[in-house]
Amino acid sequence: MRRARLFAYQIPMDAGVVLRHQRLKTRDGLVVCLGEEGRDGWGEIAPLPGFSQESLEACRQATLAWLEAWCCGQHPPLPSLPAVAFGLSCALAELEQQLPVAGEYRTAPLCTGDPDALFSMLAALPGEKVAKVKVGLYEAVRDGMLVNLLLEAVPDLRLRLDANRAWTPLKAQQFAKYINPAWRDRIAFIEEPCHTRDASRAFAADSGIAIAWDESLREPDFRFVAEPGVRTVVIKPTLTGSLQAVRAQVQAAHAAGLEAVISSSLESSLGLTQLTRIAAWLTPGTLPGLDTLSLMQAQLIRPWPGSALPLYGVEHLEALR
Numbered sequence: 001m002r003r004a005r006l007f008a009y010q011i012p013m014d015a016g017v018v019l020r021h022q023r024l025k026t027r028d029g030l031v032v033c034l035g036e037e038g039r040d041g042w043g044e045i046a047p048l049p050g051f052s053q054e055s056l057e058a059c060r061q062a063t064l065a066w067l068e069a070w071c072c073g074q075h076p077p078l079p080s081l082p083a084v085a086f087g088l089s090c091a092l093a094e095l096e097q098q099l100p101v102a103g104e105y106r107t108a109p110l111c112t113g114d115p116d117a118l119f120s121m122l123a124a125l126p127g128e129k130v131a132k133v134k135v136g137l138y139e140a141v142r143d144g145m146l147v148n149l150l151l152e153a154v155p156d157l158r159l160r161l162d163a164n165r166a167w168t169p170l171k172a173q174q175f176a177k178y179i180n181p182a183w184r185d186r187i188a189f190i191e192e193p194c195h196t197r198d199a200s201r202a203f204a205a206d207s208g209i210a211i212a213w214d215e216s217l218r219e220p221d222f223r224f225v226a227e228p229g230v231r232t233v234v235i236k237p238t239l240t241g242s243l244q245a246v247r248a249q250v251q252a253a254h255a256a257g258l259e260a261v262i263s264s265s266l267e268s269s270l271g272l273t274q275l276t277r278i279a280a281w282l283t284p285g286t287l288p289g290l291d292t293l294s295l296m297q298a299q300l301i302r303p304w305p306g307s308a309l310p311l312y313g314v315e316h317l318e319a320l321r
């Protein structure tokens, strides 16, 4: 006999979390639990406002319809909405014990740009010193000076930067001007520096700073191909779809000689702990970009090792089925 439960969650976010110029006060999503033969499998369905095309309401409806069919013993195809396909495929993979349990819990810490905070964070970081810094929110010159300072102060630091397509070619150039050429290869990559892909390619060629694609993966003409200056693709499973689709993207990236970084779409600790397992399984040796739990005020169902945030159990959730 198959059983399926569906819950809605709402987690308060830290003050000041801004996504695409909009403050995100709460993270809202669904949690699914599939049960069969005494085993169960969990999944999180949480479209990210400003990034996902599908609404939470559309996800709720598609999930309920799929669960109905699945509970009747059918094998319905996964819904096409990426967040739903991701969450349901995780639940199925857990149920069928196909999602390896070992996780990569070291992740590239997100740094707000406060050098002192970064230094203490790095001191506590075991192994490779890799951190991620958001750029493009303030003046490009200020970003350039800050990144240069961090690279100067911590000689074994490698930085991942993310501009979310904020810069014109001129701004990108102003940024690069402040980075000592001798340290530019310690910028592991900068995600999507410019408004367009062509401008980002030109930035990589002119500056010698490697770039990564993130937003581009969701564009219909995107292909996983080797290109000069492009080192990495950032894969956000909630925006990609099923585990099978995520695996296909990782394989396509690796086949083209690109590094694939599994990254968060601000899932709760439940989704994040699954993403660590996906990263350990599909991208061993590459630190995932999953340091987003601290943007939230609580964890959900499963704790992230070492997090002091309160843990919400199912009793905190609204049962939908």
Ligand SMILES: O=C(O)CCC(=O)C1=CC=C[C@@H](O)[C@@H]1C(=O)O
Pocket (backbone or CB within 6 Å): 019, 051, 108, 110, 132, 162, 164, 214, 263, 264, 265, 266, 288, 289, 290, 291, 292
């Ligand atoms: O990739 C990481 O290291 C953390 C995740 C992250 O940076 C993001 C997640 C979701 C939305 C954005 O704010 C941001 C990104 O643009 O990549």
Ligand SMILES: [Mg+2]
Pocket (backbone or CB within 6 Å): 162, 164, 191, 214, 215, 234
């Ligand atoms: Mg990004």
